[in-house]
Amino acid sequence: MSSTSQKHKEFVAEPMGEKPVMALAGIGEALGGRLESKGFDKAYVVLGQFLVLKKDEELFRDWLKDTCGANAKQQKDCFSCLKEWCDSFL
Amino acid sequence: MSTLSSRSDQELTSLLDQYEIKHGPVVESTRKLYEKKLLDAMSKEEKQGKVKKLSSDKTYYREEETETFFLHPAQHTSPIHYEDFSDGDNSDTQTKYSSVMGTKRSPSKREKFGDLSRQIYSTEATYRNVSQSNPSPLPSSTRSAQEKAPEATRYIPLWFQFLVFLVFAGILYYVFANMETLPKKRLEIKN
Numbered sequence: 001m002s003s004t005s006q007k008h009k010e011f012v013a014e015p016m017g018e019k020p021v022m023a024l025a026g027i028g029e030a031l032g033g034r035l036e037s038k039g040f041d042k043a044y045v046v047l048g049q050f051l052v053l054k055k056d057e058e059l060f061r062d063w064l065k066d067t068c069g070a071n072a073k074q075q076k077d078c079f080s081c082l083k084e085w086c087d088s089f090l
Numbered sequence: 091m092s093t094l095s096s097r098s099d100q101e102l103t104s105l106l107d108q109y110e111i112k113h114g115p116v117v118e119s120t121r122k123l124y125e126k127k128l129l130d131a132m133s134k135e136e137k138q139g140k141v142k143k144l145s146s147d148k149t150y151y152r153e154e155e156t157e158t159f160f161l162h163p164a165q166h167t168s169p170i171h172y173e174d175f176s177d178g179d180n181s182d183t184q185t186k187y188s189s190v191m192g193t194k195r196s197p198s199k200r201e202k203f204g205d206l207s208r209q210i211y212s213t214e215a216t217y218r219n220v221s222q223s224n225p226s227p228l229p230s231s232t233r234s235a236q237e238k239a240p241e242a243t244r245y246i247p248l249w250f251q252f253l254v255f256l257v258f259a260g261i262l263y264y265v266f267a268n269m270e271t272l273p274k275k276r277l278e279i280k281n
Contacts, residue, residue, distance in 0.1 A: 053123075
């Protein structure tokens, strides 16, 4: 198995546009629902938060954990997904 | 102490820099996260302060215990020794107590360490007890002052902790008491 999931590969392959937050790697239905309830209804809003946290891994992972209760793996997947997307498109 | 949520963004930014926490801009969406980080950093600092205070307290106790054992048998042989000690360091009336305990040597040494540690801690932020920075001649007074400082910042009241402990002890006793009666019951059943 490759180290990144199919979801990750799909997300980083193109600009995110209006993709929903559940398109992010590591963010499933449960986490996605919690994020949406807090106002993070699109992937680009989470991207905004990621950028405001200066793309710092620890800060972003802590924020994700506090906001939607993501576990370590989910945090890591989401962070690496966004980071790679930024490396390509930002 | 004002709550972090009442502070402005600028104040939070400066606090984050003070605690050397890596951070981005303090905006609405990041505020809660930074407040939490600051609270963690503050409580960690307090705990570190407490641990170091307690360890220095422990050395005071140890010194007292060892020295009393030495000095009690020696009391009848060399009473003059006490007077030498008492003249040396302190001029207060309480020297009588401390001379009996024989802790004269220890405070002078410990005070040097205490002063060093105080100097280190006095540069840090706000929750230090001010009385620590004042040179205090007796170990008992510093201990009481230091004990007061952690007490003032307890989150769970002391009486509640004692109550929980007693309830737990009571539960354990109840379980233990029941265990004792069981064998008797078994014997009765067999007969």
